[in-house]
Amino acid sequence: MAEAGHINYTPPFRGRGVRKLVDAPPPFEKIPIDWDHENLLRDIEEKLLADMDAFIRSNECRRGAILKYFGENRNLVCGECDCCRKSQAGRDKPRRDGRDADY
Ligand SMILES: [Zn+2]
Numbered sequence: 001m002a003e004a005g006h007i008n009y010t011p012p013f014r015g016r017g018v019r020k021l022v023d024a025p026p027p028f029e030k031i032p033i034d035w036d037h038e039n040l041l042r043d044i045e046e047k048l049l050a051d052m053d054a055f056i057r058s059n060e061c062r063r064g065a066i067l068k069y070f071g072e073n074r075n076l077v078c079g080e081c082d083c084c085r086k087s088q089a090g091r092d093k094p095r096r097d098g099r100d101a102d103y
Contacts, residue, residue: 059083 002009025031055065061084064076078084 059087 001007055062058065061077062081063078064074067074067076079088
């Protein structure tokens with residue numbers, strides 16, 4: 001049909017159809033690793049983890065701590081977060097000796 005001019009047929013490419021696009025990776029020992037940079041990144045991640053651990057274990061108002069983290073420089077006590085409620089409950093709860101906690 002192609003010879004008769006009915007269709008335009010292009011035969012598929014034959015042989016050596018696979019082309020190498022990238023070189024093989026170097027052996028692991030030869031991979032250039034910037035250990036100073038990797039250690040710096042590790043220190044940053046460990047600092048962030050320590051900060052998060054301190055945030056979780058803190059008795060400080062959660063909202064106030066988050067605002068401080070983002071640069072607001074005021075002591076907020078929201079009265080709604082778990083720490084504020086816990087400290088409020090501690091103040092409202094009567095002491096064993098019968099006196100109010102505030103006295
Ligand atoms: Zn709070």
